[in-house]
Amino acid sequence: MSAPAMILPRQAVATSAAGPAPAQPFRLAAGGLVDRTATLDFTFDGRRYTGHPGDTLASALLANGVRLVGRSFKYHRPRGILSSGPEEPNALVELRSGARREPNTRATMAELFAGLEARSQNRWPSLRFDLMGVNQLVAPILAAGFYYKTFMWPAAFWETVYEPLIRRAAGLGRAAGEPDPDHYEKATLHCDVLVTGAGPAGLMAALAAARAGARVVLCEEDVRLGGRLLAERRTLDGLPAPDWLRGVEAELRAMPDCRILTRTTVFGAFDGACGAVERVSDHLATPPEFQPRQRLWRIVAGRQVLAAGSIERPLVFGGNDRPGIMLAGAVRSYLNRFGVAAGRRAVVFTNNDDAACTVADLAAAGVAVAALVDMRREVSPEIRRIAEAAGASLLTDAAVTRVRGRTALRGVEVTDGAGRRHALDCDLLAMSGGWSPSLHLASHHGGKAAWNEARATFLPPEQLPPGMAVAGAANGDLLLAECLAAGARAGAAAAQATGFRPAPPATPSVDGESTASAPFWWVRGGRGKAFVDFQNDVGVEDVALANREGFRSVEHLKRYTTLGMATDQGKTSNANGVALLAELSGRTIAGTGTTTFRPPYTPVAIGALAGHHRGKAFRPVRRTPTHDWAAEQGAVFVEAGPWLRAQYFPRPGESDWLETVTREARTVREAVGLCDVTTLGKIDIQGPDAATFLERVYINTWKALPVGRARYGVMLREDGMVMDDGTTARLAEDRFVMTTTTVNAVRVSQHLEFCHQWLWPELDVQMISVTEQWAQIAVAGPRSRAVLERVVDAPFDIGNDAFPHMACAALTVCGGIKARLFRLSFSGEMAYEIAVPARFGDALARRLMEAGAPFGITPYGTEALGVLRIEKGHVAGNELTGQTTAADLGLGRMMSRKKDFIGRAMAQRPGLTDPARPVLVGLRPVDRAARLRGGAHLLPRGAESTAAHDQGYLTSVAFSPALGHWIGLGLLVRGRERMGEIVRAHDPVRGGDLEVEVVPPVFVDPEGARLHV
Amino acid sequence: MSDTALAARSPLAGLLRPGRQGARGDLPGVVVQERTGLQIVSLAARKGQEVPLMAAVRAAWGIDLPTTPRRVGDARLAFVWSGPSQWLAVATDWPGDLEAALRAHLGGLGSLTDQGDGRVVLRVRGPHARDALAKGMAIDLHPRAFQPGDVAATLAAHIGVQIWQLDEAPTYEMAAFRSTAGSLCDWIVAASAEYGVEIVEPG
């Protein structure tokens, strides 16, 4: 067989030190939209090739005669390129190397760039000699459901034998295993009309809407606008398609409120927005400086037109996965768009009229067409004419029943209706089973695609996502004239619905066309495995097996056989799989139905979903006003909710955190320390009904609190559990400032607004957060007053008589800075909290350190804060678990009986007043040298270590510098009745088990004398 | 006992250095500036006092308190809607204490709270300001949807912000909690990098 005259080996253009790059023997001499003036070098499996700008990796490989590009998922069968678009199930390759190595890239979507490194996947040791190809020999055990059947027993084998074996033998590419060096972005786009797909329907929709003045976003997955027009030899308004497209694109680009996003896939229609990924730099070796690799768009559109086109269906026959067997439309795309002949001698195999275009286009390009094999008994005179003109023999009522060639197609055997067999040499088989609309986005809101018998295809559901219309091939229109008209109508309607007045759109005239087809899917009785789903290696016999075993629902079929799963989500296999199941189970296709399409339409990189928010920017960080000062002091920081707080301040010579924390806590007990407590939530509550409001949200009373005093308060949820605690100070008759715990600040604020706006709107009260307005620093310890006296402006008296425990006042410090002073203590020592406007927080900390230096002041962090409060038995987040009541925590007596408050009624129910509930106790190790572990479970002595004997757990533990041994707080069943009892602290996680004594929770100064000095 | 007053520290001290970042070229696509000299006081109407409160504001400063998300006033004093019957009074280089001035005129008609230290305010302007902001803000800033004088309380890079537009340059100002200043600036600088971003001296 001689090469057709028009395919001329190209002269090698590019040369390099490594020698001349090979020519592109399958590149046509002319035609296509590639830039033949430039040549790009690339490698595939280490071999050097060339292509042109405008090529995809797939078109460049075909131009170079590379057919075998991968091995299949399960059986490691040789696979080639099936399609020319996003539906590609076979040609999945690994691109780039190192940290940018990316597996499972569709060669049909990867734009060629200079220096592209591509490798085949799923083969070992090499693509051509794949040892795992023996999987084909054991195919019977890899049939449908093999995961569920074969590897059932013994269970211990699963992790050690079966799973590693399967992972080696099956599966797709390898991830890079290194951090992604590129950055990604997320952004939001608003528009009146979103058009998905820039084929004929989408372009007309965008034109109609944009001409009416609507803000239009047009998303196209491809780098070029045009869709199928790029792949066909068509004329519109008398112009060749590329010329017509140029005019439309120019008009759209000239309109300021029309935004065109190419290389952008709309992957999901969600509630209120669509998600799209723009592959900003995927077509380059590395992203340009300051450009992301990909950008995730959230598109909020008033209306949207889905014009995503359609996907050609393969035909199901024995050996239909052989490299060289390709979709007929893809063959045209390679010819007309890329100037590449996918073979030298072709057979076209079809059930429809559309494939005749492939015959004509192949012939026009000089590729020999051995035969047009049509499954239909009758074909139109026009098709006969095309076949004749191409020199192809026309075989009707015929089917391919056998293919020859192992890693590449060498020929086919066709059986006609009379049973005659025809052996045909060919290296290319173009097949077409008709076209399925790309309606995925139309069913993302749960609407099921509906079978249309007349068009022999699934059509978009009646129940579309709100605001969506479907136009063109995505809606089952296959004639170009229909697509153009439907797109224009849909675009105009969308503009009208968003408040614009579109002119009636004119649609271009087109040349003649036909799309008649007959619903033939499957060739019975052929030789070899007939694949339905190429990517998952699901064949006819797998579907048949599933049917025999009773998996007759399409959803069951999918899970049992994996048909329609993985990265292509069944784009080429869905309709064939359903049709086959329908036939095998004796049902109609409509009655069999289809599986649900869910987002994403194509795979989306995790990086794109994260955008800017990775690493240190994973979530916003809140820094205290003294952060930089604390960092200068060598502080180690810890996350407390969204805040970064100083955890402890190590000093030179201290060997570990415990030594530092012990020193900090001891200094507070013996001298003085300071700690930034700005992060506690602060809420300014004003209005004539402020006190009434507090009475209703706190369990204790507030109306009688004098101005200039603070009080500890506890809040419940309505179910009776403690929500939060903190001190609230009365600044004026009608003004309070409430403090909340750091982590509950937002929740409490929301709760208070709920109470005010929804429960008691009649109250005259206003609230606003002032957490950030005031830098608040705790100064604690017996020398705290001495330090503060050096800071507070005269003549304010902070002595114990004038300013006793729980006093508060507005005053000035440091020569006129307005401040608020509170005498509050979390440590049990004499202590103050001083608040200044946040801009002065840093300077105040420095000033307090200077003023405190003569007294040995130390900064202390959250760890020492915790030690001091545990020594005092104060509850904190570890005890406020949402499962503890005020009574559990020893705060039951605070609950007023004279008023209603949130949680009062439910706190009185029997379950919450049960005396057998776990309550707060102190715990200390019997062996004083032993270390306690938080989370250890409390069990009676001598009881078996089982959940049945669990009586509580250690909530908080600390090494107490004051006592010289470890102490803990815990929740223990009937704890208050068990003082002095020895129980076990059992820690199965860390392997500890030791005896602890139940003691009152206040370890230091139980009378509180130190507060009042 | 006490001595000299304390030094104030910007929430962006050490975090936002003046100079050009990102893509080079003649003009920066985005210009970012920290606002200084601001006093901010929140104002919430007492129950049922909206009408007299609005009358008192009009009488004192000639400003009609906005009842929709708008900013009314000028660079010296403006009221920014921040919720139903709630506003932020934002003043630049106001002589004396803004809260005291408001209290003198508005007395028991509204609850006033000093907020000037609790916020960082960034001015963001330039031909690509919208593009950069769209990378973290989900609201529609297109001129058909958001114009000078418009205000929104929303999220920017997961951080709560109040944003208002000053002119058609466009120039925006964005107020966020002080503690988030670092994360907010990291984001806006990263989002602007592809257009070239100029950080100018605070002012």
Added chain:
Amino acid sequence: MRIACPFCGPRGSEEYTYLGDATVRRPEGDAPSEAWFAYVYLRDNPAGRHRELWYHGAGCRSWLVVERDMRSHDILSVAPARDMALARGRAA
């Protein structure tokens, strides 16, 4: 999902916090325990229209009563909770 705040305009659901059923009424303090139990725990889950409380925490800090079709997520109406509570108070 997008909810049109009556004050701020349409915003994505990330700006809101969901609380739940807006049809339950908090009982009086001395109501029997059954009433409290119903208020705190018992919830209808209608396949259709439902009224729920949402909080526009990242916006104007308003609590809203959102009427939503639980099957389609269609939002049928949004009203300030405070206005509805005041109206309820007047009606009572």
